[in-house]
Each structure stands twice: as structure tokens, then as C-alpha cells.
Amino acid sequence: MTSATSTTRVDYPNPLIPGFNPDPSVVRVGDDFYIVTSTFEYLPGIPVYHSTDFVEWTQIGNVATRMDQLGVEDVTTGGGVWAPTIRHRDGVFYVIVTIAMGRGCIVFTATDPAGPWSDGTVIDGVGGIDPDLAWDDDGTAIVTFSGLMTTGADLGAHHGVQQVRVDLEAGRALEGPRSLWSGTGLKFPEAPHLYHRGDYWYLMIAEGGTERGHGVSIARGTSPYGPFEGFEANPILSARSTSRPIQNTGHGDLVETPDGGTSIVLLGMRPRGMTQAFSALGRETFVSRIDWVDDWPVAQPIDLRPRPGAIEYDITFHDLEGGHTLDDGWLAIRQEPGHVAKFDVDGRLVITGDGSTLDDPRPQFVGRRQLHQTARFATTVDVTQGTGGLAVRYDEDHHYEIEATGGPEATVVVARARLASLVQEWSVMLPGGPVELIIDAVPPKGDGFGPAMMTSDRVLLRARVGDQAVTLADVDGRYLSAETAASFTGRVVGLYATTGRVAFAGLRYRGSED
Template identity: 45%
Template structure:
């Protein structure tokens, strides 16, 4: 069977929930930061040499002196970073929408860390901060002002060492008039300063527009061909395109990274992996950027297997608490997990992003006297999990206020391989989720769920599906976690 080509026009270069990409180049290498919301550690940092193949280095926010870990509700917390390299250091500024509020700024010599304690910008009220320096070295923060009578783009000079504002914020060009202008970024090119924003809301109407000025403070004039990037009202497999960042390659060509979704199934379309990071090319004409599809090949996913050891690798995060707060080495290999709830109420789990449309994930567990689970989570009110423990095997689902056990079977309490599969849908959804356990060489079915119930269209929010393991009761051992593409899908 001939399959459509896997190109950047239709497949993300950083798959799974990695929204709000911000990219900078240092020499021959590119570095990328994305939003993390309630998950800890926060703000993943990736590295690439070609903008297509990305390696996860670590996270910028890992400690209490940077942000209040575990306090964020679903899809709250850390919004929309900007990553820049200036004066020999990496700078990452982002929004803490809860916690201590306002913007926070951290720096590092090495993007893999460690990153500095956070400098707070308490008087920059809004979201989506950008950081740039003018020709005199003055630091400008441009942001989406959400507390004003109308949402629009503003800018203020700050002292990056203290976080203090040095002037009254000024209003800036705020797009073409579409709703919710946000995600501003400033660039310098050929004597012009460019201000790029997202507008239209982070749904199907999302768009990217741009303006230019001789000064980073404006006034700015919008491009006649705005928006420069949008898939609204198009039958494109990638939708909700916006919140973008530009980057220049060493050879002088430019590219744009942006978020998008991959909805599937019947109307209105259901996306489950969250907003992912995509790549397009940029052509400059008459001093203005034009985004065009990239036809570069994107590699198909392989099988990932982790014979777990503490401390865990950077792939593993948790809603609220840091993994090290409830994970320890297990005798004989693997890790022991303990039940733990974050201050926000989120149940601790070691979690990784779901990255493909159809996949299967497994967990090899030894529950002992406790209960272990393999969970697929969209948020704390929308999840499925396979459980194994002294009380038996079960498939459990939660959708909103409803929590239901789909199937229960007896279990001897020693060892099991738990499995969740994302399979082609039987109805009009994006997929079905099959729950199973493997014990003594036999596969035991534990239920099936329409994947629409774990979609952003049902649950709302800004994240995507995560998969991983947790302890429901008692201390449990997890020897191995694995995930890969579903054969034949």
C-alpha cells in the first residue's frame, strides 16, 4: 500500500504536545523551547542542526527557586516561552499564569542547564513575553496585555537583572483586527525591525501576521499580504496554525516554526496529541517574509524502550510534582513508584508525550501488595488506565465527573505487562483506545474507549495526551516502559 510522504508540510518536526515554539540559532546549532503548562520539570529545551531532527537536552525550569512546583491546575502554569541567545548567554522568558504570577526570566551558559534562579517581572502583566535588545543594549519585553480593557500587544523596557520596568508600557501594533493578538516576537533584518504576532485565537482561526518599523518601539506598518501563515478554512491536515517564531540559517535562508494540530475523524475533527511544532520555509520578497510549505522529509517513528533507572531521563515529566519526588531505584532494576498528589491535586505519574496517530504503549510492572497502573492522560478529569494489583486487573476510565471500571479480572499479584493501544476508530472519532494486560503468556482484554473522550475538543485545555506509569496504591515496581507505532495502522 502506498502511503503519503512524511514531509514537514503534514507532519510535526517536534511531535506530541509541544506548543508555542521559540527558536534561536547559535553558530550551526538551533535551540527550541516550548510551553509545558502544569507539567514538571518545565519548558523543554531541544537542539538541532537542521531544524528537522531535534534532541531533547533537558528543561529550563527544574527547581523551586524558579517556579512554584506542583501548584498549577490543568492547562495552567507555564505559558509560551521565548528563547534567545545574547551576550554569550541563553535567555528564556515565559509566563507564570498562576503561582507567583507575571513573567519570569532565567539564563544559562549551557542550554542543557543548569539555568539560573528566576528573575520575576511583576509589573509586566499579561502572557507570551518576547525579549530583545535594541542597538543601545536596552532590554525590551513585548507581550500580550491580557489585563487591559482590550487584549493587545504592549512593550516595556526592563532591567533584566532585577525585573524592574524602566518606563510605562506602550501599546504596539496588534495585528489585522482578528481576535486575541498574542505571541509577539521582534527581529532585526536589513535595517528594519519586524514585529510578528499570532491572532485569531489558538483554534481553527489561528493566523500569523507581521509588521515592520525602523525602530523596535514602532510605529509599525503591517504587511499587505497578512496573514503570512494560516490554514483557516482550508482542507489541510494541519490546522490551528499560529504562534510562530522566525530563524535565519547560516546560509542566509530563513525558516518559521509554528504550532498546529492534526484533527481526525468526523466533524468537527478531533485532535488528541495537543498542539505540535511544525516547520515551514520563508521566502523574502520586497523586504517581507512569505511562508511556504516545507517538503523536507520527516522520519517515521521508531520503537522506544526504557529499562528505567533513577534518575530518569529528560523525556519523563509529571503533572505537578517532579519525578524524583516519588521515584526511587528498584532492587534488580527499574524504579519504584509511590502514590503522590501534587498541591494542585494532580496524581503523580511518570509521563511522556504521545507523538503519533496510532501507537501502543506498555508497562512491565510488579505491584507487590500495591496497585500499579499504565495511564493515558489528557488532564486530571480525562484519562484511561490499566491497573494491576492485589485487587485484580482492571480497565478504568474517567470522563469529566464520571469514573467507571470497564472490566475486572482476577490476578495473582506478581507481574504483568500492561498495554494501551491507539487503534483505528470504530465510530467517528480520531481513534479507539484498547486496554489490555498480558499475564502468563495470555492477553486479557480490559475494555475499549472512543478516543473522542480524550480529545481537546471534549476536554478543552492546551495540552495533549501523555502516557506513562503510576502507583495507585502502595509502592510498586516498574521494570520497563515502551511505546511505538501500531503495526499496520
């Protein structure tokens, strides 16, 4: 990295990229900035976000658009795509990532970050998780990683932060792993990133676990291979034991920003409730300023600066060169969205059920990230030939849905809440015809200190046919939060079918930070 100076520092929006976007990594190429994040069991994998001002970010593609690039069809929940790092060298973009409980350490390459990306090269001899990619002064590629073993006889062991030199083209380590500085003694040293700035090489890591104790610590030395001296003020960033609105802050990556300064892009969560206990959206991408003092980075606390106003979109499945397509923001579970969703001659999205439900690891479901604390998702569905609906999902054990089945004379609508081994349903009979299904995430109602105000939000499951509307269920949102579900993802809301052929006219969204 190079040093930069500026008299005017910009306060960038926070969250920088909202919703399920954990473990961010960032690279600057000229005046363009690119961020990638983790996707775990979802496909496509590793979204690529682009900005020229570090304020407005647009998803321009995904690194892995095909199942064979990742091999996540059988990974356990919580496995899959962990902590990609994006870097650029000599006109080539690199993304190195761990496919936990899957292919292992993989490097993808592209000349255009929007894609297409390569099939991915497995790097033999790199175990553990959270790989970083750097190059020494001679041009040798260096992979620095967290030595947490997710497979094999050493499953569950943690060997601290490790490093190897690698041959990227051959896909192999050139040596056995050596141990590096592994933090201040807090649990789970992970997310290492290696930087060259001025006279020093810096090794930045996360430690303390990805929960409330999460933090960022740093060390420096004169060689990328160590030894490294830890900063006496470590951790340089953490929200633990504070009441800051953004918690779990860690897993950071440094970048020189358009205002001429240095910033850290990192993950965090926005817990709500009287005791800041529940984070509905999971781990999101945030940014904070870095000041350099005596050649050490000093991070500023992360302020909450959400974008003002409401965001609305109405996806009516659109034409592209005579056919229909889903944009880059759609996700499916352990399969490609194109294998789940087809289009009929009227331009409706059609999902054909195969008997699976949202309790199964590979349901017939396509969805999008919930981006705001207060949100509405709605769709109009034709269920005359099948059963399906609208669902909000954390994982196969934690999801709420509103489901319809029926014919020309009558429609049966069922709202359902799955909370691990507990299931509750509510049902209503409505007139036949297209039915509008609605999921609202709204702030809790109440005053003072009590159970009603402890939760993150309420989730309302609603239906409408013509002028007849009904709210079937008002359920507690805390059970679809990172703290309760304990999955590494966030809320994904989308369309699904269990049996038969179900046709959806579109997906409407309205979100705000109310």
C-alpha cells in the same frame, strides 16, 4: 535577523517536534539550533531541544528542573508555563516566560542551554502573557508581550500587544507599558516576536485564538518601539477554513535555517476523523518556509511530512554513576519526577501511593509524551504490595488507565475511563505474578461515513499475565483530544500508584503514523 540566500531549500520534517510541544520558540547560535516549548502544570518545565541540521532534534535538558524555579504546585489546570521565548546575546542564553496564575514574568539565563539554568528573575512591571525579549541598537532590553491579564482586579481583560524597556538584572520595567500594533482585529493578539532585519524592525504576532482560527500576522517599522505598519496580505499564515492536515497553525518564531533560507517554527495540530474534528496529540511543533518579497515575509502552507517508519524504545531504568535516574523526557504533575519515582536495588522504578488518584491535581504519576498517532505503551508491574498501573492523561478530568492490584495467587485488573463527571470501569481476575499492562492507540475501524469514523482513534486497555491476555476496554479516543478536553497540553502516558508500593520494570513504546 540577517538575510540569507540559497539555491536549494530543504523540506524539513513535519511535525518537526511531535507530541505535546506547543508555543515553540527558536534561536540559532552559529551552526546550532535550540527550541523551547510550553509545559503548563508539568515538571520539569520548558524542554530544550537541539539540532545542527534542523532535521534531527534531541532533548538536551529542561530550563526548570526544580519546583522553586516555577512555583506551579498550586496552579490551575491550563495555568503555569506559557509560551517561553529563547534568545542569545553575548554568550548568554535567555528564556523569558509567563508563569500564568503563578510567579508572573520570569527570565532564566544559562551559558549552556543544556543547563543548569538560573533560579529565574521576576520582571516587575510586565503583566500579561507570551513575553518576547529583544535588544535595541543601544543594548537596552525590550520585552514585548500580549496584554491578557491572568491575575488581579483586571483578570480577563486584554489590552492588546504591549511593550516596555526593562532592566534584566534588577528585574524591573523601566517605564509603563505602551500599546503597539495589535493585528488585523481578530481575537487574542498574542505571541509577539520582534526582529531587526535590514532596514526594518518586524513585529510578528499570532491572532484569531489558538483554535481553528489561529494565524500569524506581521507589521514593520523603522524603530523597535513603533509605529508599525501592518502587511496588506495579513495573515501571512493560517489554515482556517481549509482541509489541510495541519490546523490551528500560529504562534510562530522566525529563524535562518541551515539551507540558507528563512523558516517559521510554529504550533499546529493534526486533527483526525471524517470531519477533521479531534487532535489526540494536542499542539505540536511544525516548520514552514518563508520567502521575502519586497521586504515582507510570505509563508508557505504547512505540509505534513512525518518521519517514515516506526519508532521503538525500551526504557529499562538505567544506571548512572552507580545510581538510577530518569532522563529529561519524563514529566510529573505539579511536582518533580524525582519526588514521585524512586528505584529499588533491582533497578525497578518504584512509586508509592499516597491515596491520590488521577482525578487529583497532584497524583503519584510520571509519564512521557505520546509522539505518534498510532502508539503502544507497555509496562510490567509488580503490585503485590500496592495498587497502580499505566495511564494516558490529558488532565484530571480526562484520562484512561489500566490498574492492577493483587498478590501471589491472583491479580485484579481494572480498566477505567474518566470523562469529566462520567466514569466507567471494566475488571477481570488474572493469575498472580507480574502483570503486563498495555495501552494501544490505534486508527478507528470502519468504512464509509458514520460515527465510527468521526473519531481521532481508539484506545485499547489491555493486560497479560503469562499466556493469558485480555482486552478490558476499547474506548473512543476523541475524549482525550485537545478539542474535547480543551486543555492546552496533549497526551502524556505513564506510570502511577494510588496505594502501597508499586514496582515497574520499565516502559516500552512503539509509535508510527499509520
